[in-house]
Amino acid sequence: MLNVQLTDKHVLRERARQHVDQGAVTEGYQADREEVLRLLNESLATELVCTLRYKRHYFMANGLKASIAADEFLEHATQEAEHADRLAERIVQLGGEPEFNPDLLSKMSHAEYKAGNTLKEMVYEDLVAERIAIDTYREIIQYIGDHDPTTRRIFEDILAQEEEHADDMADIYEELACPGLPATLESQGTLPWLFRACLLKRP
Numbered sequence: 664m665l666n667v668q669l670t671d672k673h674v675l676r677e678r679a680r681q682h683v684d685q686g687a688v689t690e691g692y693q694a695d696r697e698e699v700l701r702l703l704n705e706s707l708a709t710e711l712v713c714t715l716r717y718k719r720h721y722f723m724a725n726g727l728k729a730s731i732a733a734d735e736f737l738e739h740a741t742q743e744a745e746h747a748d749r750l751a752e753r754i755v756q757l758g759g760e761p762e763f764n765p766d767l768l769s770k771m772s773h774a775e776y777k778a779g780n781t782l783k784e785m786v787y788e789d790l791v792a793e794r795i796a797i798d799t800y801r802e803i804i805q806y807i808g809d810h811d812p813t814t815r816r817i818f819e820d821i822l823a824q825e826e827e828h829a830d831d832m833a834d835i836y837e838e839l840a841c842p843g844l845p846a847t848l849e850s851q852g853t854l855p856w857l858f859r860a861c862l863l864k865r866p
């Protein structure tokens with residue numbers, strides 16, 4: 664059992680009646696609200712930039728080999744937009760204002776907007792952006808700790824999906840980097856090993 668002092672319910676009732684204009688932010692809110700809002704807004708910018716980049720990649724992907732990648736790009740674009748919605752909703756709950764000004768988004772975003780020309784470049788840039796998001800969100804989760812469980816849970820949910828995205832992009836990048844590997848090998852789970860061997864052979 665953690666050594667946590669539980670507040671008397673009469674005190675809780677009295678507190679809840681004070682500053683009702685602050686909505687979900689009660690006196691017991693333990694995080695640095697301004698700092699959490701800044702982190703949420705930078706993450707919102709990241710998600711919006713990622714949505715736009717994936718959308719471009721979806722429309723630019725062409726060719727037979729690109730159809731699987733295009734499906735993934737579209738799915739990721741939709742999920743990044745859902746992440747953005749969750750972050751914007753939380754910003755408002757905490758009494759802040761979600762930043763949607765397009766002039767500011769790429770400056771605030773953790774990940775850059777790198778368009779990429781070839782399919783391989785697109786997948787590479789998406790993989791890099793996902794890896795930036797993963798590291799950033801992991802640090803934010805550690806920073807928030809137990810001070811704001813709701814915001815932390817949102818970041819944990821998003822982080823889990825970013826890890827899936829990175830995994831998806833890594834799989835496609837492997838295929839593009841080592842063309843000619845039979846697709847059946849992938850379903851047998853052999854591809855990552857062959858891919859590493861293939862990369863080692865590359866100049």
Ligand SMILES: [Fe+2]
Pocket residue numbers: 710713742743746821825
């Ligand atoms: Fe995301």
Ligand SMILES: [Fe+2]
Pocket residue numbers: 713739743793796824825828829
């Ligand atoms: Fe993602």
